[in-house]
Amino acid sequence: MARRGVALEMAVLGLLHDAPMHGYELRKQVTALLGWGRVLSYGTLYPCLKAMARSGFLQMATPTAGAAGGRGRIVYSITAPGRQRFTQLVSEGGPASWEDDVFGVHFAFFARADARTRVRILEGRRSRLEERLERFRTTLARGREHRDAYALELQRHGVESAEREVHWLTDLINTERAGAAPGASGPISTPDPDTTNHHPSTKETA
Amino acid sequence: MARRGVALEMAVLGLLHDAPMHGYELRKQVTALLGWGRVLSYGTLYPCLKAMARSGFLQMATPTAGAAGGRGRIVYSITAPGRQRFTQLVSEGGPASWEDDVFGVHFAFFARADARTRVRILEGRRSRLEERLERFRTTLARGREHRDAYALELQRHGVESAEREVHWLTDLINTERAGAAPGASGPISTPDPDTTNHHPSTKETA
DNA sequence: GTTAGCATGTAAGGAGTTACATGATTTT
């Protein structure tokens, strides 16, 4: 079958949305975009690309087409159904979209979603983290079972990281509500004078 | 076969090292200890426990033993080979131990490893993160492909988180070198379970 | 005496990895 991870499917569609690419390049871009620590393996990517082509979302072009079974580089490009599919994926703000992995991909393509979807996903993600935090703190507060200093330190660090991310999300939500894009003016400012990035702000591609 | 994740195996052995427990309780403790966001599912835990019992690391005690097919609560306790196995796992400071998931478990049971192992793992983990950071920054610096403000913000946040964790690790390493335990005050002096010999231990029965 | 929560388990499948295997193109 095909359904090799919604996250991967989204990433592939999103990257090919801008420009056709072959698999090797795609792997690097996906890896860089999502910063998953690990690199995406070909064993995942190629079967996924094939399946997506079978589903009609992608088109495969072999430059040395038709020749004997030679294995040339294949350029993948997105099709009209593929664009439709991407738009659909990008505007889904359901619970699935605030899970660890999927959230990252959604965020990476936020420029392609409308503001309402963005806020919904950010808030959903934030409450996911807050639940986790709550469970964590309950466990800690229950005092007993508190184990040694290392286990405590691990939990303290876990809580701190989660709190930090909640804070990040809150800032982003406020920025969204103010109708701006991140990095521009809000509490989060990148000292990045050189890059003249055109930020999307009010752009709503349907 | 059995090898259901070194991380899980270690967590189970480490928790049962302190006290026997049944699976239900074990699940809660593992989940709390590792703070994996998600909860550990029974579909993972029970087969793992069974396999570990088959390997001789665990002993299963059914209070209502021998009776008709009734399903009572089963208390798992660690065996002498199990303790040995745990000691072995805990003192392995190889590359495997600085991967995301495994690192957490190792850290949680740091009190059971000797100082040299602790420092080795902390340093290994830190260089893992630094590599990741390096790749990240190279991609960013390469300028091109820089995508929109959201993608940039995602990467900025990724870099910041990794940097923060590197800093955390550095502090821990310094603390270790100074011969202290984390959390402000003096060294932990849990009577060290000998890393060279397995001792038949104090409690063994259910 | 029934709901709620404790407790144990299995089958099927999803999402990925590693290791392997191959061939094309560029650099030295």
Added chain:
DNA sequence: AAAATCATGTAACTCCTTACATGCTAAC
């Protein structure tokens, strides 16, 4: 022309989850 790197692909496996299925025990 050898070496490095680019490029594509498959098979087998790992680790985990979901959905299901069962039964015991305390509380109301």
